[in-house]
Amino acid sequence: MTVEVVLPRLYERDIDVLLQEELIFNEVVCDVFSSALGFDATLEISECSLSVVDGTGETDLLARFIVDGKSGVLLIENKIDAAFQPTQPERYRARATELAGTGQEAYCVLIAPAKYTEGNSAAAHFDARVSYEDVAQAINSQSTERAKHRAALLLRAVQQSKSSYIVIPAREVTTMWQRIYEIARTEFPLLQMKPPTDKGRNSWWVIFKGNLPSRITIDWKVKNGFLDLSFWNGARHRPTLSSRKPPGASLVTSGTTTMFRVSVQKPSKDWVELTDEQIRSTLEIAQQLLNFYNAHKYECDLHEQR
Structure with missing residues (x-):
């Protein structure tokens, strides 16, 4: 029996939770992040925490990974349509630099609908940009009903962003x-x-x-x-x-x-x-x-x- 699912309005916190699960359990999604970062091999996530706060601000997802025998950290900022807070990209960069100073590989990654990064100069502060569309395609490639639903959630957020008002700070x-x-x-x-x-x-x-x-x-x-x-x-x-x-x-x-x-x-x-x-x-x-x-x-x- 086919079940009709009405997709809700989504918030960044909803996508954070979805991404956490996909990074931990879905190798195809990890491959999307690996490609965006220029890694030759697929990274493996060993730990992924939500909403990690320190003295410089909040990291939406902090993921510890292993690739080619080396360990490192991803600091991931997730955006649907909200504008960056003052100096938010620079603070991500500062956190990554501080972690790198302890001998770890550290990268900041922005994940958002593709149109969010178009002409957005602040996105240049991140080591990599991953689009919702690419992650949705990776999830959908598994061809299960659950995967189709989760991909649809991401694409719903993309559609939502197209009708949202993004504040350009003055x-x-x-x-x-x-x-x-x-x-x-x-x-x-x-x-x-x-x-x-x-x-x-x-x-x-x-x-x-x-x-x-x-x-x-x-x-x-x-x-x-x-x-x-x-x-x-x-x-x-x-x-x-x-x-x-x-x-x-x-x-x-x-x-x-x-x-x-x-x-x-x-x-x-x-x-x-x-x-x-x-x-x-x-x-x-x-x-x-x-x-x-x-x-x-x-x-x-x-x-x-x-």
């Missing part, structure tokens, strides 16, 4: 977010802003969650000069035209979202050049919106979540 935008975060963390901790990751050029919507319940957020739309207390579809509390409004706010509806909107100082044409005082004054209003909600939430209509 240093000036990331720096601006970091400035906002530092002021929020030290002066407005109740906003509970999360530490920012790398940001692309179009990352101009800052979200504060504070102690707000599900489906309610405070949203700073920097380029538009708006600060919204947003009640998204499904929010337990939702204001109406008769509800008390925060000082200086208007009630706005967009689709299924209702917002208390306050206009804040709109940035200049280059919106990343906000001054600390502009950031601080906007965060003060964000704090006021949070305080308003906590003081007046029961004056809003109560909608049961479904």
Whole structure:
């Protein structure tokens, strides 16, 4: 009987586990890595660990191998579609160099969909690049139903990457977010802003969650000069035209979202050049919106979540 399998959305952790098993048990997959590294013989994996962390960061897979009677270590970074973290490739290289200093062979390897490495200069820091497509082909060559399924998982991740948004980090935008975060963390901790990751050029919507319940957020739309207390579809509390409004706010509806909107100082044409005082004054209003909600939430209509 043929069983229809619906393939899920995959995350890098899922692929890490699949790769660990294939490296340990599948000689054909090991041959793909050997070829990428320029080895004449197929390497044999003696140990493979997931998520190995040291003072320089995390290695997705750390595999110890033997080839031609010599032992060594592979430091493998796995990417589906996420951008590299700051200096991440350089830190892989530094870890490999440190291990090589102990007399071991050490190589860093990037595994990702083929299109990920196209034009990606950071990939040059790795000794070898292995594509999901090549590994899927190697797994599928075994011609078992299990192998076909595991190959399909990798190809599902390739397809997923084609429809994903890959952030191209913009240093000036990331720096601006970091400035906002530092002021929020030290002066407005109740906003509970999360530490920012790398940001692309179009990352101009800052979200504060504070102690707000599900489906309610405070949203700073920097380029538009708006600060919204947003009640998204499904929010337990939702204001109406008769509800008390925060000082200086208007009630706005967009689709299924209702917002208390306050206009804040709109940035200049280059919106990343906000001054600390502009950031601080906007965060003060964000704090006021949070305080308003906590003081007046029961004056809003109560909608049961479904």
